[in-house]
Amino acid sequence: MRNRxxxxxxxVFIGFWFGARATRPVNKKSKTQTARELWNDPRSRKARKKLGKKIAKAAKH
Known part of the structure; x- marks a missing residue:
């Protein structure tokens, strides 16, 4: 009886586990698409621009 x-x-636990995982969204982005989105992100553009200015300033001295 205890084994049953x-x-x-x-x-029940396995069914709950698979049921909880079934509702998660599937990420089907390619790595190149993700990299492109990160490259075009306004914050990273601003950071690259600031870094470029900093490097140019350091190169002058």
Whole structure:
């Protein structure tokens, strides 16, 4: 009887586990698309521009 309860509990847990994972969105972006989005991000553009100015200033001295 105890083994049957453990077995039913394990089946319920596995069913809950797969049910919880089934509702997650699937990410189907390619690595190049992700890299392109990160490159075109306004914050990273601003950071690259600031870094370029900093390097240019350091090169003058």
């Amino acid at each position: 309860i453990i077995l039913i509990g394990a089946i």
